[in-house]
Amino acid sequence: MIKFLTKGILRDRSRSLIPVLVVTLTVAMIVFFQGFLTGILNSMFLDSAVVSTGHVKVTTRAYEEESQLLPNDLALLGSQQMMAELSGQYADHFWTPRITFGGLLDVPDEQGETRAQGPAVAFGLDLFSAGSRQIEIWELERRLVEGRLPAKPEEALLSSKLADRLGVRLGESVTFIGSTMHGAFTTFNFSVTGTFNLKMGPVDKNMMLVDISGARLALDMDDAASEILGYKNSLYYEDEEAVAMRTDYNLNHSDSTNIFSPTMLALRDANQMGMMVDFSMAAMAIMGAIFLIIVMIVLWNMGLMNGLRRYGEIGMRLAIGESKGQVFRSMIVESVIIGFIGTVIGTGIGLGLTYYMQEVGLDYSEALEGLTSTNIIMSNVFYAQVTPELFYIGFIPGVLATVLGTMLAGRAIYKREMAQLFKELET
Amino acid sequence: MQNSAVVTINHLLKQFPVGGDYFTALKDVTLSFARGEFTGLVGPSGSGKTTLLNIIGGLDSPTEGTVDVLGKVLDNTSHGDRALLRRKHMGFIFQSYNLLPVYTVFENVELPLILNKVEEKEREKMVKEAVEWVGLTDKLNSRPAMLSGGECQRTAIARAIVHKPELILADEPTANLDAENSHHIMKIMTGLNRELSTSFIFATHDEKIMAYLRRIIHLDDGQISEDERIEHPQG
Ligand SMILES: Nc1ncnc2c1ncn2[C@@H]1O[C@H](COP(=O)(O)OP(=O)(O)OP(=O)(O)O)[C@@H](O)[C@H]1O
Ligand SMILES: [Mg+2]
Numbered sequence: 179m180i181k182f183l184t185k186g187i188l189r190d191r192s193r194s195l196i197p198v199l200v201v202t203l204t205v206a207m208i209v210f211f212q213g214f215l216t217g218i219l220n221s222m223f224l225d226s227a228v229v230s231t232g233h234v235k236v237t238t239r240a241y242e243e244e245s246q247l248l249p250n251d252l253a254l255l256g257s258q259q260m261m262a263e264l265s266g267q268y269a270d271h272f273w274t275p276r277i278t279f280g281g282l283l284d285v286p287d288e289q290g291e292t293r294a295q296g297p298a299v300a301f302g303l304d305l306f307s308a309g310s311r312q313i314e315i316w317e318l319e320r321r322l323v324e325g326r327l328p329a330k331p332e333e334a335l336l337s338s339k340l341a342d343r344l345g346v347r348l349g350e351s352v353t354f355i356g357s358t359m360h361g362a363f364t365t366f367n368f369s370v371t372g373t374f375n376l377k378m379g380p381v382d383k384n385m386m387l388v389d390i391s392g393a394r395l396a397l398d399m400d401d402a403a404s405e406i407l408g409y410k411n412s413l414y415y416e417d418e419e420a421v422a423m424r425t426d427y428n429l430n431h432s433d434s435t436n437i438f439s440p441t442m443l444a445l446r447d448a449n450q451m452g453m454m455v456d457f458s459m460a461a462m463a464i465m466g467a468i469f470l471i472i473v474m475i476v477l478w479n480m481g482l483m484n485g486l487r488r489y490g491e492i493g494m495r496l497a498i499g500e501s502k503g504q505v506f507r508s509m510i511v512e513s514v515i516i517g518f519i520g521t522v523i524g525t526g527i528g529l530g531l532t533y534y535m536q537e538v539g540l541d542y543s544e545a546l547e548g549l550t551s552t553n554i555i556m557s558n559v560f561y562a563q564v565t566p567e568l569f570y571i572g573f574i575p576g577v578l579a580t581v582l583g584t585m586l587a588g589r590a591i592y593k594r595e596m597a598q599l600f601k602e603l604e605t
Numbered sequence: 606m607q608n609s610a611v612v613t614i615n616h617l618l619k620q621f622p623v624g625g626d627y628f629t630a631l632k633d634v635t636l637s638f639a640r641g642e643f644t645g646l647v648g649p650s651g652s653g654k655t656t657l658l659n660i661i662g663g664l665d666s667p668t669e670g671t672v673d674v675l676g677k678v679l680d681n682t683s684h685g686d687r688a689l690l691r692r693k694h695m696g697f698i699f700q701s702y703n704l705l706p707v708y709t710v711f712e713n714v715e716l717p718l719i720l721n722k723v724e725e726k727e728r729e730k731m732v733k734e735a736v737e738w739v740g741l742t743d744k745l746n747s748r749p750a751m752l753s754g755g756e757c758q759r760t761a762i763a764r765a766i767v768h769k770p771e772l773i774l775a776d777e778p779t780a781n782l783d784a785e786n787s788h789h790i791m792k793i794m795t796g797l798n799r800e801l802s803t804s805f806i807f808a809t810h811d812e813k814i815m816a817y818l819r820r821i822i823h824l825d826d827g828q829i830s831e832d833e834r835i836e837h838p839q840g
Pocket of ligand 1: 621622628629630648649650651653654655657808
């Protein structure tokens with residue numbers, strides 16, 4: 179019987195084309211939006227994780243309390259050992275120490291007088307260790323505008339915005355003016371080997387990047403770190419897992435009576451990120467539901483019209499001895515076939531579009547560079563992302579909506595008296 | 606099965622609700638059809654011919670009275686049982702042929718056999734046999750759109766007889782056909798009636814059909830006004 183029905187569907191294009199088309203289009207849209215949203219959110223999570231939060235990070239309770247002030251006097255001590263412990267305990271993450279520090283950058287002229295001066299936020303990253311993935315995840319090679327990456331502790335990269343503002347050229351040296359972790363006034367000379375642009379809006383407005391060894395020299399922070407950041411090896415943020423990990427770690431390692439005890443934070447604990455995580459999940463669920471309802475209503479109506487056109491057929495089938503239930507079931511089987519065909523084609527199209535947007539991306543630079551807030555870390559180019567779930571996500575709404583739509587339409591068969599259906603044969 | 610009657614009807618009353626009232630379509634109909642009969646229900650429009658056929662076919666149910674078809678009292682059977690009875694033992698032919706447009710002649714005729722879960726090999730044999738009866742062997746793979754009205758109706762007849770039913774109900778089977786095709790079809794059906802002893806009940810007001818009938822039941826306003834036997838019908 180299924181073979182018989184499939185033959186009919188394939189031949190009667192006029193009857194099956196529009197439902198298939200509706201399913202195809204909506205499924206393609208679901209797949210594409212899902213891919214696009216996933217891409218944007220994942221890149222947003224990753225950008226945020228790379229620049230500030232990690233997927234998880236460990237710091238002292240005291241540092242966390244005042245983290246806005248970059249209070250390196252409250253930094254983690256014995257970072258080497260802590261790194262080793264974290265790597266041992268959570269092997270599916272990689273861990274990296276970081277020192278974040280703020281101060282003034284002074285650019286001297288030939289006489290040593292100040293030529294330009296301005297505030298800077300510096301990141302001491304682990305650029306040099308073998309196996310460190312910092313250069314990879316910061317995509318520094320791609321984001322380098324001029325020059326080369328630092329090779330020595332005293333070398334630094336400036337964001338091109340900061341370099342332009344201070345009028346610094348490659349090879350020149352800049353003086354960092356600030357305080358050590360022990361609160362003492364300090365100056366330290368960095369030589370500028372290159373400039374970079376993160377293309378994430380205004381986050382890198384005042385940014386300087388150095389190796390953590392340079393930061394340790396400048397701030398007298400031997401074996402200390404502001405934070406130790408952890409990243410999932412796959413670079414995908416898994417909210418539930420990160421939250422569970424942070425809860426578990428804090429239960430075992432954090433001591434609420436000791437402000438210098440370590441504490442772990444998940445990406446969602448950072449400013450606004452929790453909201454983003456929740457938003458992303460809600461957005462996907464709502465989108466799915468809306469599409470489901472739209473497809474269902476459209477197909478319901480189409481099913482009704484089809485049903486009307488097919489009363490003759492239905493009456494004839496009742497006459498040759500199908501029961502109402504059989505006719506109803508065969509309509510459902512037809513709708514499953516139609517939903518399936520539409521979903522397969524739609525998934526193909528959606529994946530194609532998603533793949534295209536994954537490779538090409540949507541450039542938002544101008545809009546984002548105009549923003550002044552540095553709170554939201556967001557890439558200027560939106561990339562979609564092809565994930566495994568895109569291959570099956572369309573089937574749920576695609577087939578379900580077709581079947582539900584047909585069931586609603588098919589109720590008419592049950593409501594109508596058999597003799598009434600039969601009457602329509604006469605005309 | 607008493608005295609080999611295919612259908613026995615006793616004091617049948619059929620009323621349709623119309624507004625708050627009832628419209629009486631059939632009144633005190635008592636009838637029986639023997640095996641192998643070739644009978645017509647004849648009467649003016651609205652006299653209740655189609656209603657009676659539908660009740661015999663189990664597509665509609667009586668308001669009062671009993672209807673016994675092929676040994677089953679229809680009142681006591683479920684929708685499913687009645688569907689089974691139709692599927693196995695009855696064939697229907699309509700004024701409009703009700704062929705499925707996307708299927709070929711072969712597939713249209715095959716459908717009742719698929720429903721009866723006949724095996725594919727056996728199906729092919731039975732379909733070919735039925736199509737041969739109606740003389741459409743050369744059109745097996747045509748779609749209804751490519752057939753003439755007469756050919757469509759012959760396909761519908763093949764569909765009605767393919768599973769060798771005991772009883773065929775035909776409602777105005779010639780109404781859409783010209784004289785030549787009407788005679789052709791009536792000849793096919795008298796042939797089937799003779800060779801396979803299939804019982805036929807027609808509803809009609811077509812003079813051409815009446816010439817072939819061996820029994821004519823006249824309906825008037827829902828009542829039997831005359832039950833006429835014809836000794837030497839044409840055909
Ligand atoms: N479902 C229904 N509801 C109300 N009245 C009905 C219904 N079906 C039939 N009738 C009425 O019952 C009467 C008999 O109808 P029926 O269709 O049996 O006539 P008929 O003899 O077949 O006529 P025709 O030659 O025009 O086909 C008609 O007056 C019709 O209007
Ligand atoms: Mg009628």
